[in-house]
Amino acid sequence: MKATRSVKGLIPALLLLLSTTSEAVEVKLEFLPQDAMPKMGGYRPQKAPTFALQPASISQTPPDIADAEFGEIKLGTADSQRTFAFVIDRPESDKPRLFVDSNANGDLTDDPPAIWAIRRYTQQDGSVSVQTSGSFMLDLNWGEETAKAQISAYRFDSKDPKRPHNVLLYYTNYARVGSVTLGDKAIPALLADDDCKGDFSASTSSFRLDINGDGKFSFQGERFFVKNAFNIGGTTYEISGLTPSGSSFQVVKSSRTVAESKPQVVLTAGQQAPPFEAATLAGEKISLPGSYKGKVVLLDFWATWCGPCIGELPNVIAAYEKHHASGLEILGISLDSESSKEKLPAFIQEKHIQWPQVCDGLGWKAAVGQLYNVHSIPATFLIDGDSGKVIAAGIRGAALEPAIAKALTEKAR
Secondary structure, eight states: OOOOSOBOOOOOOEEEEEOSSSSOEEEEEEEEOSSOHHHHTOOOOEEEEOBSSOOTTOSBOOTTOOSEEEEEEEESOTTSOEEEEEEEESTTSSSOEEEEOTTSSSBTTSSOOOEEEEEEEEOTTSOEEEEEEEEEEEEEEETTEEEEEEEEEEEOOTTOTTSOOSEEEEEEOOEEEEEEEETTEEEEEEEEOTTOOSOTTSTTOEEEEOTTOSSSOOTTTSEEETTSOEEETTEEEEEESOOTTOSOEEEEEOSSOOOBOOOOOOOOTTSBOOOEEEEOTTSOEEEETGGGTTOEEEEEEEOTTOHHHHHHHHHHHHHHHHHGGGTEEEEEEEOOBHHHHTTHHHHHHHTTOOSOEEOOSBGGGOHHHHHTTOOSSSEEEEEETTTOBEEEESOOGGGHHHHHHHHHHHHHO
16 A cells, blocks of 8 residues: 555545455554544653753754744654754733744744643632643654644643643644445544554554443553554454554454453443442442432542643532532542642642542552543442432533533432
């Protein structure tokens, strides 16, 4: 299959060739240049340190730069790596700016503008936290193949001692998407450059398969690193011929043997919530649904290191304060690791979190998280404490409080 000379952002579509005379499945996935992170179900932020001194990779900056921080993002394979320099101008002002050398030519005056906006969050103690975030496009180059790819980025409040400073956090917002037929089943597929290396063939890249057909790619059982073998339907496969651009490759039967990847449980409204017993941070033994007879309980999966979870806290706190007296209980399931678990009590006190927390220190492998197939956070499940059935899943933001109010009203009838 010939490589395309230029990869453009077309509407994702299935491009699949299956040879009937060979066991190799020839796959070509469409390049999705932006807004791919929601399809991936999460991201793995990378760090680009910032400095006061301008690096040699920058030959020209905008004329009105003042009080700037400089940094570099390097993407590509070892023999074709490109340096994309950036400038964060006036980072402590009300109007910070981000300039990125999107074409890697050293000139920051001939690039498309980056999106960079400031957001303020009011904490429970009345203090205001500031976060800046946005995105920009980079010109990726794989020899004769090129693509414009979106990178998303953010920075925490420099006054927050618990957050990394002097750094730009960035992550992949592009992917390749389509479908592949294994056995007699067409399975939605996604190829992700998880560590934002600009190289789909890197060992940290992953091949995702929506085995259970729920429209998502679970981190458990549906994500396979491109160098590893995987078993679907009892047959072990591996990827062959994968190049840095990811434009085409083969899925072939493997000589290796690995366990079969089983479709994960997908919890939706009306299904029975998996029961469990656990100990809270306070040492209280708790069970679901047994501890919540006559109540409606919100299982809230989160972590102290999760920015979106922290942003969601005001909504959860407001819902608890409004409906706790009417029968709402919340059980927090923290996905903090053993090292960050130590910070939980102080964090809970600082944020005025009033409901119990469960944390076994296993991070993404937390027992309750595995039981509920949680692969991205924040994640929520609203459960009836009597029947043990899921009332709603994935409610957050403006939808959280009305869903709780409706559940309590129906339960009171």
